[in-house]
Amino acid sequence: MSTYWLLSILILTLCLTLNFDSNKHPKLEPIDVTNLIKVQPKFLYRRNNTFYALVVGQLRIDIKLDGVAQDITQYNLFVVNDLAYKTDTKISLNWKVNDKSFQVPLTLSTKSYTPINFQTKNINEVSDLHLMIIQDSTFGTDHSFQDEIKFKSISFNHTDNQETFAIDTNNWLAFNPINFGSVNSYTTHTSMIYQSLILRLSIWMMVTVLLFLILKISKKHLLFSFLIGWFITAFFYLNNRFHQNLQLNNSFPEETSFLNLTDKVMYHSAKKIKSALSDMNIAPTIEQKIVIIGPSDFSNQRLLTYLNEYNVALKIQMQEVLSTVKYQNTTYLLINGSFFYCDYIRKYPEYMKLAEIIHSDSNLCIIKSK
Amino acid sequence: MTLIIGILYIIYLLLLGSAMRLAVSIYTKDKAHIKINMDFITHAFFQGVMLLILLLNFLQYLPVTAITVTTILAAVGTLSLLVVLIGIKHMTSQVSYPDKSGVTLTLLVLICSTWIYISGIKLPNIAWDSWTVWEGKANQWINHGLSSQIESWNHWVISSDSLYNQSANYPDGLSLLFFTPKLVTNAAFYKIHLLYLFAFAASILVLIKHIKALGAPFFLQVLFILVIYTTPLLINHLIIIGYADIWIGMILTLVVIAYLDYYSLKTKDNLFTLIAYLALLPMFKLEGWVWLFLFILSHILVQIYSNIKVRTWLIGLLAIFLIWTLSVGISLNTPMGELILNNKQVIVFGLIDTKIAFNNVTDLLMSSLFWQNNWSLIWLGLPFLLASFIKNKHNKPNRVTQVFFSLSILSFLFLFYFTEASQWAEDFTAINRIVLQLTPAYLFLLFKMLTEFQNDIKVRHQHSLKEELAS
Structure with missing residues (x-):
């Protein structure tokens, strides 16, 4: 029994700490690029060895590599020390290779280690290297006008220079925010920060099963090993849940039906549309059909939701709508991108035979079938 | 107020279901003695859900206003209360209180549920399919009447009296659960959260009771709760509520439990x-039809498997069917719709319509089951569970659940490797949500296997469960 636990704990330690990358790289000194960053004046200042970046909407921090002797394409880790992020900001490292853009979201942790691959071995092909900090208004309507992001230093490094366990634990403890797609998957496929945790613990659990079979110990020891494995993943999960709760509390400090700022705008647009429809004696009845012309994106879907008291539908192509909707009592709402159809209708007599423009202002065009 | 209305809604459903259970008992003269325990509460709740959906489905055929619907629901509630009172008078009832470990586990489930409730308490309905379809249809009925026909684009454009919804073909069950509290309050969404959490907690407590009846030690029962409440995507569906997949997950698990219970007693x-x-399965999602079909198929397969002659015939017919389908193909026009099966296309009435082609989604599947941490480490147990189906000797009802689960996994793999559903693997959507539908049942079977493994017992389940149910 003691042999089992001794071996089991030893193998768990090895599984969590070993670097499985067998490729040996020449020793690379880290490149500190903190002093190579360039920002629009007044949006970055330094105090007590800490940089303070002011983000109003978004902030671009260029990394100018002129004069850097090392080849950064050899490096596979982007490190930000003492990063103090906000739960409603997104930070990414961006660059171009032969005009093709690449973007890697930064791991949101106090010591941020983000794995990178420049997708080229030729430094001359890399251009436009910069950090982009964006105030993320995906959730909530209560965002601050200005966010302040703090960090002490920025560098390019190589995983060979760092303890695998240190990089991994930082990533496992990093903040993985809730987003609209969170009902489909816990982490996005572009930022699978728990992959190495699951892989390492899976290997350990399979080894414990083998040890159990070889050493023929009591079954409860194997079950306790599973309990330990689960506790480790549960710890990192609960840590992230704590951060996600903070994110939700910041985004939704009170009960609201608004999902975000765009949603709030669409609510007010719907109110204006209802008023315009009312002025034209178009009542919210099932007989009176309304079609919003536009793509099935978030804005139009929310508009559709807010116009729910009408018999309303959404379709992208005006031409298709005019040729398929045979029912006479139909009104078409043209907003934003689809607004040009109002002119389109005016230009083509064949459509003017089918429909007439009954309202047109700078925000809205309403067409009614004849 | 949110809490009160939410709790009242749960009590209403419990009342409906309890009345139905008692009425069935009185009618069938099955029992003169009713035991009020976790099984009774959970089954009553889900039967209340079923009764409410069926009642509202019926009312959809009548031109009723919201006030009439509210009045009918209140009348049905009153009638249910009367049935419960009569039932209690005519039958002896005994409240079964949980023992010390039961109280601890119930408290643990309650704490976990409260934590989830607090996590999502201020979150509006952010799930796209939910506010467009599940809650969306409920809003349409509130605005235009419950009997309003809801159609997809092609039918809507030629109709003069229907409403539009992009997914009009989805079953109405969940939308009707959203609809009911909207009859009394505008802010119904937050009340539904309690419904989700209660349904889930009640299902989990029933599962624990059955695992305990198998002889699971206390620590394994605690581990079960820990696993359930720290499996990331499972909990995401309880915080970001609004989807139907978790309902299918709960119902499917309770199908397994109810099946084992029925064959015990x-x-x-x-x-x-x-x-x-x-019956609840197809009321929530179209996939429910597939699970229903697979469950009935599993039952039939296991029943006829013991007869060697029938088994030989069955294997022969299956081989001919497969060879015929793959080489010639089947094409039938039935009253339910088209049935086309060949090596290029599958059309099954209005339920399935897809081209057949191999898509290698192994990497996506690995990401979905492991690397995205949707399911923590649970799917590591799948090979062991499937192996245990082959190795151990099980009785017929257990065999049916095993055949059902194996067929479900095979169907899932076929769906994503060979049909157009692979696109949902590529965008990491339904690949995870269909897994979610199977996860609670899988966890129950996994912990059942662990308990049997720990105890080396293969038939104890039958005895202990029989005793439990008989008492």
Whole structure:
């Protein structure tokens, strides 16, 4: 029994700490690029060895590599020390290779280690290297006008220079925010920060099963090993849940039906549309059909939701709508991108035979079938 | 206020279901003695859900206003209360209180549920399919009447009296659960959160009871709760509520439990419970039809498997069917719709319409099951569970659940490797949500296997469960 636990704990330690990358790289000194960053004046200042970046909407921090002797394409880790992020900001490292853009979201942790691959071995092909900090208004309507992001230093490094366990634990403890797609998957496929945790613990659990079979110990020891494995993943999960709760509390400090700022705008647009429809004696009845012309994106879907008291539908192509909707009592709402159809209708007599423009202002065009 | 209305809604459903259970018991003269325990509460709740959906489905055929619907629901509630009172008078009832470990586990589930409730308490309905379809349809009925026909684009454009919804073909069950509290309050969404959490907690407590009846030690029961409440995507569906997949997950698990219960103690009550759960499956999602079909198929396969002659015939017919389908193909026009099966296309009435082609989604599947941390480490147990199906000797009802689960996994793999559903693997959507539908049942079977592994017992389940149910 003691042999089992001794071996089991030893193998768990090895599984969590070993670097499985067998490729040996020449020793690379880290490149500190903190002093190579360039920002629009007044949006970055330094105090007590800490940089303070002011983000109003978004902030671009260029990394100018002129004069850097090392080849950064050899490096596979982007490190930000003492990063103090906000739960409603997104930070990414961006660059171009032969005009093709690449973007890697930064791991949101106090010591941020983000794995990178420049997708080229030729430094001359890399251009436009910069950090982009964006105030993320995906959730909530209560965002601050200005966010302040703090960090002490920025560098390019190589995983060979760092303890695998240190990089991994930082990533496992990093903040993985809730987003609209969170009902489909816990982490996005572009930022699978728990992959190495699951892989390492899976290997350990399979080894414990083998040890159990070889050493023929009591079954409860194997079950306790599973309990330990689960506790480790549960710890990192609960840590992230704590951060996600903070994110939700910041985004939704009170009960609201608004999902975000765009949603709030669409609510007010719907109110204006209802008023315009009312002025034209178009009542919210099932007989009176309304079609919003536009793509099935978030804005139009929310508009559709807010116009729910009408018999309303959404379709992208005006031409298709005019040729398929045979029912006479139909009104078409043209907003934003689809607004040009109002002119389109005016230009083509064949459509003017089918429909007439009954309202047109700078925000809205309403067409009614004849 | 949110809490009160939410709790009242749960009590209303419990009342409906309790009345139905008692009425069935009185009618079938099955039992003169009713035991009020976790099984009774959970089954009553889900039967209440079924009764409410069926009642509202019926009212959809009548030109009723919201006030009439509210009045009818209030009348049905009053009638249910009367049935419960009569039932209690005519039958002896005994409240079964949980023991010390039961209280601890119930408290643990309660704490976990409260934590989830607090996590999502201020979150509006952010799930796209939910506010467009599940809650969206409920809003349409509130605005235009419950009997309003809802159609997809092609039908809507030629109709003069229907409403539009992009997914009009989805079953109405969940939308009707959203609809009911909207009759009394505008802010119904937050009340639904309690419904989700209660349904989930009640299902989990029933599963724990059955695992305990198998002889699971206390620590394994605690581990079960820990696993359930720290499996990331499972909990995401309880915080970001609004989707139907978790309902299918709960109902499917309770189908398994009800099936095992029925074969432990063949009462009409238990048969009714099983039929009620099976009937609930297609009320929530179209996939429910697939799970229902697979469950019935598993039952038939296991029943006829013991007869060697029939088994030989069955294997022969299956081989001919497969060879014929793959080489010539089947094409039938039935009253239910088209049935086309060949090596290029599958059309099954209005339910499935897809081209057949191999898509290698192994990497996506690995990401979905492991690397995205949707399911923590649970799917590591799958090979062991499947191996245990082959190795151990099980009785017929257990065999049916195993065949069902194996067929479900095979169907899932076929769906994503060979049909157009692979696009949902590529965008990491339904690949995870269909897994979610199977996850609670899988966890129950996994912990059942662990308990049997720990105890080396293969038939104890039958005895202990029989005793538990008989008492």
